[in-house]
Amino acid sequence: MWRVTHNYKIRNEMMRDAMKLWRDLEKETGEELLVQFPLLTMGSVDNEDFKLVAEQYPDATLLTPEEITTKFPALKNIPSDYKGMINEDCGIVRARKALDVVSKLAQDKYGAKLLFNTKVTNTTKNQVTTEDGTTYTGKHVVIAAGAYSNDFDEKKPSKRREIEYIVFDDPSDMPKGIIEFTNDGNEFYGMLDGDNLDRYKMGEFFQRTIASMAQYFRTRLPDKFDRIKYVHPCYITMIDSGEFQYKTDEKGVHFAYGFSGTGFKFLPLHGKIVYDGLINKFDQRFVPTKFRAKM
Ligand SMILES: Cc1cc2nc3c(=O)[nH]c(=O)nc-3n(C[C@H](O)[C@H](O)[C@H](O)COP(=O)(O)OP(=O)(O)OC[C@H]3O[C@@H](n4cnc5c(N)ncnc54)[C@H](O)[C@@H]3O)c2cc1C
Numbered sequence: 001m002w003r004v005t006h007n008y009k010i011r012n013e014m015m016r017d018a019m020k021l022w023r024d025l026e027k028e029t030g031e032e033l034l035v036q037f038p039l040l041t042m043g044s045v046d047n048e049d050f051k052l053v054a055e056q057y058p059d060a061t062l063l064t065p066e067e068i069t070t071k072f073p074a075l076k077n078i079p080s081d082y083k084g085m086i087n088e089d090c091g092i093v094r095a096r097k098a099l100d101v102v103s104k105l106a107q108d109k110y111g112a113k114l115l116f117n118t119k120v121t122n123t124t125k126n127q128v129t130t131e132d133g134t135t136y137t138g139k140h141v142v143i144a145a146g147a148y149s150n151d152f153d154e155k156k157p158s159k160r161r162e163i164e165y166i167v168f169d170d171p172s173d174m175p176k177g178i179i180e181f182t183n184d185g186n187e188f189y190g191m192l193d194g195d196n197l198d199r200y201k202m203g204e205f206f207q208r209t210i211a212s213m214a215q216y217f218r219t220r221l222p223d224k225f226d227r228i229k230y231v232h233p234c235y236i237t238m239i240d241s242g243e244f245q246y247k248t249d250e251k252g253v254h255f256a257y258g259f260s261g262t263g264f265k266f267l268p269l270h271g272k273i274v275y276d277g278l279i280n281k282f283d284q285r286f287v288p289t290k291f292r293a294k295m
Helices: 009-029 048-054 065-071 095-108 146-151 210-220 222-227 264-279
Strands: 034-044 082-093 120-123 127-130 135-137 158-168 177-181 187-193 196-204 228-239 245-248 254-257
Touching: 009 034, 009 095, 009 264, 034 048, 034 187, 048 082, 048 177, 065 082, 082 177, 082 264, 095 264, 146 158, 146 228, 146 254, 158 210, 196 210, 210 222, 222 228, 245 264, 254 264
Parallel strands: 034 177
Antiparallel strands: 034 082, 120 127, 127 135, 158 196, 158 228, 177 187, 187 196, 245 254
16 A cells, blocks of 8 residues: 555655656556555544644544444444544555566666576675575675565664455445554554455554454454455564665665565665665665664
Protein backbone atom coordinates (compact mmCIF):
# COMPACT_ATOMS: atom_id res chain seq x y z
CA MET A 1 0.00 0.00 0.00
CA TRP A 2 1.19 3.51 -0.69
CA ARG A 3 -0.14 6.46 1.22
CA VAL A 4 0.56 10.00 2.30
CA THR A 5 -1.00 9.41 5.69
CA HIS A 6 1.99 8.25 7.70
CA ASN A 7 2.07 9.54 11.23
CA TYR A 8 5.58 10.61 10.31
CA LYS A 9 5.50 13.74 8.10
CA ILE A 10 8.84 13.06 6.44
CA ARG A 11 7.60 9.69 5.16
CA ASN A 12 4.76 11.52 3.39
CA GLU A 13 7.25 13.90 1.81
CA MET A 14 9.32 10.92 0.66
CA MET A 15 6.15 9.32 -0.71
CA ARG A 16 5.44 12.37 -2.83
CA ASP A 17 9.00 12.22 -4.19
CA ALA A 18 8.60 8.50 -4.87
CA MET A 19 5.26 9.09 -6.64
CA LYS A 20 6.94 11.31 -9.23
CA LEU A 21 9.51 8.59 -9.90
CA TRP A 22 6.84 5.84 -10.12
CA ARG A 23 4.90 7.97 -12.63
CA ASP A 24 8.08 8.47 -14.69
CA LEU A 25 8.60 4.71 -14.66
CA GLU A 26 5.01 4.17 -15.79
CA LYS A 27 5.50 6.64 -18.66
CA GLU A 28 8.76 5.03 -19.72
CA THR A 29 7.40 1.47 -19.67
CA GLY A 30 3.73 2.02 -20.57
CA GLU A 31 2.70 -0.13 -17.58
CA GLU A 32 0.29 0.84 -14.82
CA LEU A 33 2.19 0.29 -11.60
CA LEU A 34 0.24 2.40 -9.13
CA VAL A 35 -3.47 1.95 -8.49
CA GLN A 36 -5.02 4.91 -6.70
CA PHE A 37 -7.91 4.65 -4.23
CA PRO A 38 -9.10 6.34 -1.04
CA LEU A 39 -7.77 5.15 2.31
CA LEU A 40 -9.69 5.20 5.58
CA THR A 41 -7.55 6.08 8.59
CA MET A 42 -9.28 5.65 11.92
CA GLY A 43 -8.53 5.70 15.61
CA SER A 44 -9.42 7.34 18.86
CA VAL A 45 -9.39 11.13 18.78
CA ASP A 46 -6.95 10.88 21.70
CA ASN A 47 -4.64 8.42 19.94
CA GLU A 48 -1.28 10.12 19.33
CA ASP A 49 -0.70 8.40 15.97
CA PHE A 50 -4.17 9.25 14.71
CA LYS A 51 -3.69 12.85 15.83
CA LEU A 52 -0.34 13.06 14.00
CA VAL A 53 -2.03 11.98 10.76
CA ALA A 54 -5.14 14.12 11.19
CA GLU A 55 -3.21 17.30 12.01
CA GLN A 56 -1.51 17.09 8.61
CA TYR A 57 -4.97 17.40 6.99
CA PRO A 58 -6.75 20.12 9.01
CA ASP A 59 -9.46 20.55 6.34
CA ALA A 60 -10.44 16.87 6.24
CA THR A 61 -13.91 15.86 7.38
CA LEU A 62 -13.75 13.53 10.38
CA LEU A 63 -16.33 10.73 10.23
CA THR A 64 -18.14 9.43 13.31
CA PRO A 65 -18.25 5.66 14.05
CA GLU A 66 -21.82 5.54 12.68
CA GLU A 67 -20.77 7.30 9.47
CA ILE A 68 -17.85 4.88 9.08
CA THR A 69 -20.06 1.78 9.41
CA THR A 70 -22.70 3.25 7.10
CA LYS A 71 -20.09 3.85 4.44
CA PHE A 72 -18.26 0.56 5.03
CA PRO A 73 -20.75 -1.95 6.51
CA ALA A 74 -18.11 -4.70 6.87
CA LEU A 75 -16.54 -2.70 9.72
CA LYS A 76 -18.31 -3.44 13.01
CA ASN A 77 -18.05 -2.51 16.70
CA ILE A 78 -16.15 0.71 16.14
CA PRO A 79 -15.40 2.28 19.54
CA SER A 80 -17.42 5.42 20.32
CA ASP A 81 -14.29 7.57 20.76
CA TYR A 82 -13.08 6.80 17.20
CA LYS A 83 -13.02 9.15 14.23
CA GLY A 84 -12.28 8.30 10.61
CA MET A 85 -10.58 10.29 7.89
CA ILE A 86 -10.59 9.54 4.18
CA ASN A 87 -7.63 10.48 2.06
CA GLU A 88 -7.84 10.12 -1.72
CA ASP A 89 -4.11 10.15 -2.34
CA CYS A 90 -3.39 6.50 -1.56
CA GLY A 91 -3.48 3.10 -3.21
CA ILE A 92 -1.41 0.07 -3.99
CA VAL A 93 1.69 -0.65 -6.00
CA ARG A 94 1.29 -3.62 -8.31
CA ALA A 95 4.32 -5.20 -6.71
CA ARG A 96 4.87 -8.19 -8.98
CA LYS A 97 4.45 -6.09 -12.10
CA ALA A 98 6.76 -3.42 -10.68
CA LEU A 99 9.48 -6.00 -10.04
CA ASP A 100 9.07 -7.42 -13.55
CA VAL A 101 9.28 -3.96 -15.09
CA VAL A 102 12.38 -2.86 -13.19
CA SER A 103 14.11 -6.21 -13.79
CA LYS A 104 13.46 -5.94 -17.51
CA LEU A 105 14.60 -2.32 -17.64
CA ALA A 106 17.78 -3.14 -15.72
CA GLN A 107 18.63 -5.85 -18.23
CA ASP A 108 17.48 -4.27 -21.51
CA LYS A 109 18.44 -0.66 -20.90
CA TYR A 110 21.35 -0.90 -18.48
CA GLY A 111 22.84 -4.28 -19.40
CA ALA A 112 22.36 -5.84 -15.97
CA LYS A 113 22.83 -9.57 -15.52
CA LEU A 114 20.45 -10.92 -12.90
CA LEU A 115 21.28 -14.04 -10.90
CA PHE A 116 18.46 -15.76 -9.01
CA ASN A 117 18.73 -18.28 -6.15
CA THR A 118 22.38 -17.38 -5.80
CA LYS A 119 23.64 -16.63 -2.32
CA VAL A 120 26.22 -13.89 -1.87
CA THR A 121 28.67 -14.94 0.83
CA ASN A 122 31.21 -12.14 0.79
CA THR A 123 31.60 -8.56 -0.45
CA THR A 124 34.27 -5.92 -0.66
CA LYS A 125 34.10 -2.35 -1.97
CA ASN A 126 33.78 -3.52 -5.56
CA GLN A 127 33.56 -7.30 -5.48
CA VAL A 128 30.89 -9.83 -4.70
CA THR A 129 31.55 -13.52 -4.13
CA THR A 130 28.77 -16.06 -4.44
CA GLU A 131 28.52 -19.39 -2.61
CA ASP A 132 29.96 -21.34 -5.54
CA GLY A 133 33.12 -19.23 -5.24
CA THR A 134 32.54 -17.06 -8.31
CA THR A 135 33.67 -13.45 -7.90
CA TYR A 136 32.05 -10.54 -9.75
CA THR A 137 33.81 -7.18 -9.98
CA GLY A 138 32.18 -3.80 -10.54
CA LYS A 139 32.55 -0.11 -9.76
CA HIS A 140 30.39 -0.26 -6.65
CA VAL A 141 28.67 -2.78 -4.39
CA VAL A 142 25.25 -2.00 -2.95
CA ILE A 143 23.78 -4.33 -0.35
CA ALA A 144 19.99 -4.34 -0.17
CA ALA A 145 19.43 -7.76 1.34
CA GLY A 146 16.27 -6.84 3.25
CA ALA A 147 15.89 -8.85 6.44
CA TYR A 148 19.33 -10.41 5.86
CA SER A 149 21.29 -7.17 5.48
CA ASN A 150 22.71 -7.54 9.00
CA ASP A 151 24.69 -10.52 7.69
CA PHE A 152 26.79 -7.98 5.77
CA ASP A 153 26.76 -5.02 8.14
CA GLU A 154 29.36 -5.30 10.88
CA LYS A 155 27.40 -2.83 13.04
CA LYS A 156 24.29 -5.04 12.94
CA PRO A 157 21.80 -2.31 13.82
CA SER A 158 18.61 -4.05 12.72
CA LYS A 159 16.37 -6.79 14.00
CA ARG A 160 14.53 -9.29 11.86
CA ARG A 161 10.87 -9.68 12.71
CA GLU A 162 8.31 -12.10 11.39
CA ILE A 163 4.89 -10.72 10.53
CA GLU A 164 1.92 -12.39 8.91
CA TYR A 165 -0.76 -11.05 6.69
CA ILE A 166 -4.17 -12.58 6.24
CA VAL A 167 -5.86 -12.79 2.86
CA PHE A 168 -9.64 -13.03 2.47
CA ASP A 169 -11.63 -13.30 -0.69
CA ASP A 170 -14.55 -10.89 -0.40
CA PRO A 171 -13.61 -7.19 -0.27
CA SER A 172 -17.25 -6.01 -0.53
CA ASP A 173 -18.33 -3.34 1.98
CA MET A 174 -14.69 -2.71 2.91
CA PRO A 175 -12.78 0.51 2.34
CA LYS A 176 -10.24 -0.22 -0.40
CA GLY A 177 -7.53 0.64 2.10
CA ILE A 178 -7.62 0.96 5.88
CA ILE A 179 -5.30 1.89 8.72
CA GLU A 180 -6.57 1.54 12.27
CA PHE A 181 -4.59 2.87 15.21
CA THR A 182 -5.81 1.03 18.29
CA ASN A 183 -5.91 2.43 21.80
CA ASP A 184 -3.29 -0.09 22.98
CA GLY A 185 -0.70 1.20 20.49
CA ASN A 186 -1.16 -1.31 17.67
CA GLU A 187 -1.73 -0.59 14.00
CA PHE A 188 -3.89 -2.79 11.76
CA TYR A 189 -3.70 -2.17 8.04
CA GLY A 190 -5.46 -3.63 5.04
CA MET A 191 -5.92 -3.13 1.35
CA LEU A 192 -7.03 -4.72 -1.89
CA ASP A 193 -4.45 -7.27 -2.99
CA GLY A 194 -2.48 -5.68 -5.85
CA ASP A 195 -2.00 -9.05 -7.54
CA ASN A 196 -5.69 -9.96 -7.31
CA LEU A 197 -8.17 -7.14 -6.77
CA ASP A 198 -10.89 -9.62 -5.74
CA ARG A 199 -8.93 -10.31 -2.59
CA TYR A 200 -8.03 -8.29 0.46
CA LYS A 201 -4.93 -8.37 2.68
CA MET A 202 -4.88 -7.47 6.37
CA GLY A 203 -1.87 -7.21 8.63
CA GLU A 204 -0.95 -6.09 12.11
CA PHE A 205 2.09 -3.88 12.27
CA PHE A 206 3.09 -4.52 15.87
CA GLN A 207 2.00 -8.11 15.81
CA ARG A 208 2.02 -10.01 19.04
CA THR A 209 0.48 -13.35 18.04
CA ILE A 210 -1.66 -14.64 15.24
CA ALA A 211 -4.39 -14.88 17.91
CA SER A 212 -4.54 -11.08 18.19
CA MET A 213 -5.18 -10.92 14.45
CA ALA A 214 -7.95 -13.51 14.79
CA GLN A 215 -9.45 -11.47 17.61
CA TYR A 216 -9.37 -8.37 15.41
CA PHE A 217 -11.31 -10.21 12.71
CA ARG A 218 -13.89 -11.46 15.21
CA THR A 219 -14.47 -7.95 16.54
CA ARG A 220 -13.99 -5.60 13.60
CA LEU A 221 -14.59 -7.84 10.58
CA PRO A 222 -16.82 -10.68 11.82
CA ASP A 223 -18.41 -11.27 8.38
CA LYS A 224 -14.97 -11.73 6.82
CA PHE A 225 -13.68 -14.33 9.28
CA ASP A 226 -15.09 -17.24 7.26
CA ARG A 227 -13.72 -15.73 4.04
CA ILE A 228 -10.08 -16.04 5.12
CA LYS A 229 -8.17 -17.99 2.47
CA TYR A 230 -4.66 -18.12 3.85
CA VAL A 231 -2.10 -16.57 6.17
CA HIS A 232 1.26 -15.58 4.74
CA PRO A 233 4.31 -15.28 7.04
CA CYS A 234 7.21 -13.07 5.99
CA TYR A 235 10.08 -11.06 7.42
CA ILE A 236 10.71 -7.38 7.81
CA THR A 237 13.74 -5.56 9.19
CA MET A 238 13.44 -2.90 11.86
CA ILE A 239 15.92 -0.72 13.62
CA ASP A 240 15.02 0.73 17.00
CA SER A 241 14.57 4.29 15.73
CA GLY A 242 12.43 3.07 12.82
CA GLU A 243 14.65 5.02 10.44
CA PHE A 244 15.60 3.70 7.03
CA GLN A 245 19.28 2.86 6.61
CA TYR A 246 21.15 4.39 3.69
CA LYS A 247 24.87 4.44 4.20
CA THR A 248 28.34 3.84 2.85
CA ASP A 249 30.48 1.95 5.37
CA GLU A 250 34.15 2.44 6.16
CA LYS A 251 35.11 0.00 3.40
CA GLY A 252 33.09 1.88 0.78
CA VAL A 253 30.24 -0.64 0.52
CA HIS A 254 26.82 0.99 0.09
CA PHE A 255 23.75 -0.17 2.03
CA ALA A 256 20.01 0.40 1.76
CA TYR A 257 17.77 -1.50 4.16
CA GLY A 258 15.77 -1.35 7.39
CA PHE A 259 12.56 -0.47 5.59
CA SER A 260 10.38 -1.71 8.47
CA GLY A 261 7.49 -3.17 6.51
CA THR A 262 6.85 0.11 4.72
CA GLY A 263 9.62 0.22 2.14
CA PHE A 264 8.27 -1.16 -1.12
CA LYS A 265 6.32 1.92 -2.15
CA PHE A 266 9.56 3.94 -2.04
CA LEU A 267 11.37 1.55 -4.39
CA PRO A 268 12.43 4.07 -7.09
CA LEU A 269 13.33 6.61 -4.41
CA HIS A 270 15.59 4.10 -2.63
CA GLY A 271 17.36 3.68 -5.98
CA LYS A 272 17.72 7.43 -6.44
CA ILE A 273 19.02 7.91 -2.92
CA VAL A 274 21.64 5.20 -3.41
CA TYR A 275 22.70 6.22 -6.91
CA ASP A 276 22.55 10.02 -6.69
CA GLY A 277 23.07 10.40 -2.96
CA LEU A 278 25.51 7.70 -1.88
CA ILE A 279 27.38 6.61 -4.99
CA ASN A 280 27.69 9.82 -6.99
CA LYS A 281 27.02 12.28 -4.17
CA PHE A 282 25.71 14.81 -6.68
CA ASP A 283 22.15 15.06 -5.48
CA GLN A 284 21.53 14.97 -1.77
CA ARG A 285 18.00 16.40 -1.96
CA PHE A 286 16.44 13.00 -1.70
CA VAL A 287 18.50 11.87 1.27
CA PRO A 288 16.47 13.28 4.16
CA THR A 289 18.88 14.09 6.96
CA LYS A 290 16.74 12.26 9.44
CA PHE A 291 17.07 9.00 7.55
CA ARG A 292 20.73 9.34 6.79
CA ALA A 293 22.35 6.44 8.56
CA LYS A 294 24.53 7.29 11.50
CA MET A 295 28.03 5.94 10.88
C1 LIG B 1 3.79 -8.70 5.17
C2 LIG B 1 4.45 -7.47 4.62
C3 LIG B 1 3.68 -6.44 4.16
C4 LIG B 1 4.28 -5.30 3.63
N1 LIG B 1 3.49 -4.30 3.18
C5 LIG B 1 4.05 -3.22 2.61
C6 LIG B 1 3.24 -2.17 2.09
O1 LIG B 1 2.01 -2.22 2.17
N2 LIG B 1 3.84 -1.10 1.52
C7 LIG B 1 5.18 -1.03 1.44
O2 LIG B 1 5.68 -0.04 0.90
N3 LIG B 1 6.00 -1.98 1.93
C8 LIG B 1 5.45 -3.08 2.51
N4 LIG B 1 6.24 -4.07 3.03
C9 LIG B 1 7.69 -3.86 3.09
C10 LIG B 1 8.41 -4.16 1.83
O3 LIG B 1 8.06 -5.43 1.34
C11 LIG B 1 9.90 -4.09 2.15
O4 LIG B 1 10.21 -2.82 2.72
C12 LIG B 1 10.71 -4.22 0.89
O5 LIG B 1 10.44 -5.44 0.26
C13 LIG B 1 12.16 -4.19 1.28
O6 LIG B 1 12.91 -4.30 0.10
P1 LIG B 1 14.37 -4.77 0.14
O7 LIG B 1 14.83 -4.81 -1.26
O8 LIG B 1 15.12 -3.97 1.15
O9 LIG B 1 14.32 -6.24 0.77
P2 LIG B 1 13.67 -7.56 0.20
O10 LIG B 1 12.48 -7.26 -0.62
O11 LIG B 1 13.54 -8.45 1.39
O12 LIG B 1 14.79 -8.10 -0.79
C14 LIG B 1 16.03 -8.54 -0.31
C15 LIG B 1 16.53 -9.60 -1.25
O13 LIG B 1 17.85 -9.93 -0.88
C16 LIG B 1 18.00 -11.34 -1.02
N5 LIG B 1 19.11 -11.79 -0.18
C17 LIG B 1 19.21 -11.78 1.17
N6 LIG B 1 20.40 -12.28 1.56
C18 LIG B 1 21.07 -12.62 0.43
C19 LIG B 1 22.35 -13.19 0.15
N7 LIG B 1 23.20 -13.53 1.12
N8 LIG B 1 22.70 -13.38 -1.13
C20 LIG B 1 21.86 -13.04 -2.15
N9 LIG B 1 20.65 -12.50 -1.96
C21 LIG B 1 20.26 -12.29 -0.69
C22 LIG B 1 16.67 -11.90 -0.56
O14 LIG B 1 16.50 -13.21 -1.05
C23 LIG B 1 15.72 -10.91 -1.18
O15 LIG B 1 15.35 -11.27 -2.48
C24 LIG B 1 5.67 -5.21 3.58
C25 LIG B 1 6.46 -6.27 4.02
C26 LIG B 1 5.87 -7.40 4.54
C27 LIG B 1 6.75 -8.52 5.01
